[in-house]
Amino acid sequence: MATRTPPVAPERYESEHVHEVYQHIASHFSATRFKPWPIVERFLRELPTASIGLDVGCGNGKYLTVNPNVFMIGSDRSSNLVRIAHDRKIHEAFMADALDLPHPAGRFDFAISIAVIHHFSSTERRVASIKSILGTLRRSTTPGDGGRALIYVWALEQKNSRRGWDKGHSQDVFVPWVLSKQYVGSGAAAGAGNNPTAEGPGTSPVNGDQVRSEGLAAPAAAPPPNETTTTYQRYYHLYRQGELEADVVGAGGYVIESGYEKDNWWAICGILG
Helix, strand or coil, X not given: CCCCCCCCCHHHHXXXXXXXXXXXXXXXXXXXXXXXXXXXXXXXXXXXXXXXXXXXXXXXXXXXXXXXXXXEEEEECCHHHHHHHXXXXXXXXXXXXXXXXXXXXXXXXXXXXXXXXXXXXXXXXXXXXXXXXXXXXXXXXXXXCCCEEEEEEEECCCCCCCCCCCCCCCCEEEEEEEEEHHHXXXXXXXXXXXXXXXXXXXXXXXXXECCCCCCCCCCCXXXXXXXXXXXXXXXXXXXXXXXXXXXXXXXXXXXXXXXXXXXXXXXXXXXEC
């Protein structure tokens, strides 16, 4: 199924519908992101001791402390989310764009990028971001012996979720984030603590990540305005089955393992050289 092209330059489009949104919702978003997803946690815990790696799109830094026997450097496009990571005493995080990572090439044992790549608004930019991540890894002489990256993206095939997307729906959608009154205008100020909101692949808190979506031509209609919430629209490209693997190959990499977990496609990949 063909996807639609954003009506403006992708950099400007992503600035408005991704970067600025996460700046506004950082504290609320962080309060719903504290529990590691099972496959990501397993990937990190199975790494050899003293491995050195990256979390590209680290958010509040929740994955940087999963395995104390490895060293991780996190980066995120949102300065407010990085500030929250620092407030949580996670200092190995800084601001950077996945398309322009400031790391030396071919040096890292592993990388993760969880729910990030789907925010790029064209195939070329999504492939370029994967290439940027793969470029930081130790190259393999034979498949499987070099650095590895774990990449997660939202799936189009979500017919059993509250979102209800599936084959035949638009792959380019807006997903509203309903910001509770307590977080309006707070930026990063309220994000250091953990909030016991259920969180994991495919879950949506009552406020926050909502299920309403439309095609790229126009944002989804926000709920009626009231005194307790503000709604922001985030752009997502929903990956169809096999698309993530194709993008990895298009970025010059190879797929070691891939699968589906609760409304997300994931792939573990490397690069030969």
